[in-house]
Amino acid sequence: MAIEKKKRITVRFEPEDEAWILRKAEAAGLKKSTYIREVALGNIPQDEADFSKYDHTEALQNLRKELRKIGNNINQMARVANTVGDVNGERLKEMKMELGKVNTQIIRELL
Known part of the structure; x- marks a missing residue:
């Protein structure tokens, strides 16, 4: 029924x-x-x-991976620049800060 x-x-x-x-x-x-x-x-x-x-988690995780790769490239360039002795420390700090801001924003979106 x-x-x-x-x-x-x-x-x-x-x-x-x-x-x-x-x-x-x-x-x-x-x-x-x-x-x-x-x-x-x-x-x-x-x-x-x-x-x-x-859910945009996968896209954000992929973006985060790409940012890590960019960060690794920056570190490699910094090592070469330090070896050669030609480093623009201020510009390197700016790039690191910007990368950190984007990374923080992505982490906020993932949580």
Whole structure:
């Protein structure tokens, strides 16, 4: 015997969001409305991977890796400059500060 539902809530979605919901509902073996209701009521647990379309962590991690590579290049240039004896210490400090600022911003975004 089906339970009569007495209250209707209308929710609007972007077409790509609806397509994502439909894929999830199909994978769960449910109708779209049932899937949305069960998720909203917490009866279907959602892990972080289910919301990956909103997650920019991978892009930020890739950017952080690139920044590390840039930092390594700067260190290598500094070693060569120190060996040769031609170092612009002030410019090197500026580059290190800027790199640190970007790195800090990325870490804030990741947390």
